[in-house]
Amino acid sequence: MEDKDIYKREIAKVRKVQLHEHSPIHAAGPVIEPGNWERYDPFLLLMEDKFQKGAFDIHPHRGIETVTYVIDGAIEHYDSHSGKDGVLGPGDVQWMTAGSGVVHNEVPSEGVTAHSLQLWINLPRDKKMTAPRYQNLKGNEVPVREEKGVAIRIFSGSSGDVISPTLNHVAVTMIEARMDAGASISQELPGSYKGFIYIIEGSGVFGKNEVRASKGEVLELGTGGKNGTGEIDFTAEEPLRFLLYAGEPVKEPVVARGPFVMNTEEEIQEAYQEYMQGTFLK
Structure with missing residues (x-):
């Protein structure tokens, strides 16, 4: 018998992610598309990119956090807050709180095509x-939960x-699961969380509705309950690797x-004005 306070979450929607060529050195596609603020809250967008050096230039952010996961390749990064360079490899994550403002860049290593989310x-x-x-x-340094397979x-x-x-300003669960064929596991999530795989x-x-999905597909979680804890089940039909993102709506x-992502148009105009005048970084 299931605990009365724990219920099973369903999958509401499945969509194939399509990458489109923006230039000879950059292809990209939305895993979750911007503009659906209430639907994906607290998440604003998730982009999948395959890119080489020169695809992006140094740029600012304000009012958000960016979370970059490297699927393949290597990304060199710089930000104005730490003033440091670093390299992210496959399976690494850069969790950057832009907050009041940062200027940064992400550049694949010379001759490398980086694949990231x-x-x-x-x-x-x-x-x-x-x-x-x-x-x-x-x-290779983050905590790992190990179960059979x-x-x-x-x-x-x-x-x-x-x-x-990991420190959070907004409550977010982010996991990477690697499963052997035939293995099963469940992940608990607060009922209020929205999320996707x-x-x-x-x-x-x-x-709960046993939706089958495969490489390159995004699965939107069904609505949870207002109270209590939900649970999402996974079973691998073949060796499986996926990311789950879920969080508390803002x-x-x-x-x-x-x-820039703010609450009012005036705040957006202020961010642009500060950036153009050179007073952006606090």
Whole structure:
């Protein structure tokens, strides 16, 4: 008998992610598309990119956090807050709190095509102008939950009894699961969380409604309950690797222009004015 306070989450929607060539050195596609603020809250967008050096130039951000996961290749990064360069490899995550403002860049190593996912997380009004923060999460150093045929790396939040030390302004669970064929596991999530799954390799069966999905597909989680804890089930039909992102909705107005996400149009105009006048960095 199931615990009356725990219920099974369903999969509401499945979609194939399509990458489109933007230039000879950059192809990209939305895993979750911007503009659906209430639907994906607290998440603003998730882009999948395959790119080489020169695809992006140095650029600013304010009012958000960016979470970059490297699928393949190597990305060299620089940000104005830490003033340091670093390299992210496959399975590594860069968790950057832009807050009041950072200027940064992400550049694949020379001769390398990087394959990455970048998530934007909205910050609530009282954290929009928080001090920038950078967390470098190496895949081989984050906590791991191990079950039979399953290894779950916890980049944020928790899985089973394993808890990540990653600092959050918005409550977010981010896990990477690697499962052997035939293996099964469940992930608990607060009922209020919204979220989605992106399959990097393999295929499996997901959710209470047993939805089958495979590499390159994104699965949107069904609505949870207002109270209590939900549970999402996974079974691998073949060796499976996926990411799950879920978080607590911010429930505030979103005004987004380019790299800035604030609550009002006036705040967006102020960010652009400060950037152009050279007073952007606090």
